[in-house]
Amino acid sequence: MGTMVRKQTAADQALRLDNQICFAVYSTAHAFNRVYKPLFDRLGLTYPQYLVMLALWERDDVPVKDLGERLFLDSGTLTPLLKRLEAAELVRRTRSTEDERVVLIALTQQGHALREKAKAVPQSILAASDCTVGELLAMKDEIVALRDRLNAVLGE
Amino acid sequence: MGTMVRKQTAADQALRLDNQICFAVYSTAHAFNRVYKPLFDRLGLTYPQYLVMLALWERDDVPVKDLGERLFLDSGTLTPLLKRLEAAELVRRTRSTEDERVVLIALTQQGHALREKAKAVPQSILAASDCTVGELLAMKDEIVALRDRLNAVLGE
DNA sequence: TCCAATTGAATTGTGCGCAATATAAATTCC
DNA sequence: GGAATTTATATTGCGCACAATTCAATTGGA
Incomplete structure (x- = not known):
């Protein structure tokens, strides 16, 4: 009987950890x-929009599909x-002339310009987190590994 | 000049870490x-709904406000x-008779019963994550500390 | 006691996030 | 070359998530 109780407790804890x-x-x-949010409000962006801009600042003139793969989002969200x-x-x-199915996303001059304003935005996390750069980097790597x-x- | 370049790079990396x-x-x-999602589909729940049920399985007959504080959600989401x-x-x-402003949330018999079915649901994370319980626990604690x-x- | 301030929910409006479906263009196979 | 399949995006519908507002109930103070 003691064994059964222990088993159930172990299973419960595993489930609780999943949930936690x-x-x-x-x-x-x-x-x-x-x-x-308040930081993005000043830029007139939402966080997902900021993510898209980040991706575009790195590489421009890309199909919607490309953005979706980099951000793990689909066309229902991105369009x-x-x-x-x-x-x-x-x-x-703009629709690509080579392949009429693809829509290419390019930054406007204002889109490029926003990058400078956006640079001043974050950096509060490092301060707020009360962590060293090394700790945050390690945490990031663990979380990314879990995500991947x-x-x-999902891909079987 | 070399110094300026270095400074900018360090700041850039800090921002990139924030973003990352x-x-x-x-x-x-x-x-x-x-x-x-596919697991919750079988229960007829969404993930946020499951979170609410988890909270209610722990403690029942509570005001909406209570749930909101435990789950970090407001009435606009919960109602x-x-x-x-x-x-x-x-x-x-049901509206409380003591204080007509508060709405009390109680589980029905079916709500209680769902707990047993839900128990069989998760546990895939532990397998999928390819982590030990200890690693996941440590990661969870770090993430929770960051969140807090x-x-x-936000509370100044 | 009465009025002002606070509190707990609900409502409204906007923007994701994703499944399911649609559509059109390209590719493959015969 | 033409039918079948695949690919890239768009559309629709539903459910969060949250800010802003509203409203009723309660509390606190003068």
């Missing part, structure tokens, strides 16, 4: 969003987001 | 959601979510 680490990531993502960025005149959306293993499960 | 750890958390949260859980007959929403420091910044 998942909730930890979930709630931390929201916390990041809330900390960043309306990119249309809002286009309405804000930060990007241009989860994503690997 | 934020994106790591953001994209991992989505990865969890995608892994869990419609709880109404959907009510429509699914998993919870009951971020949330502390």
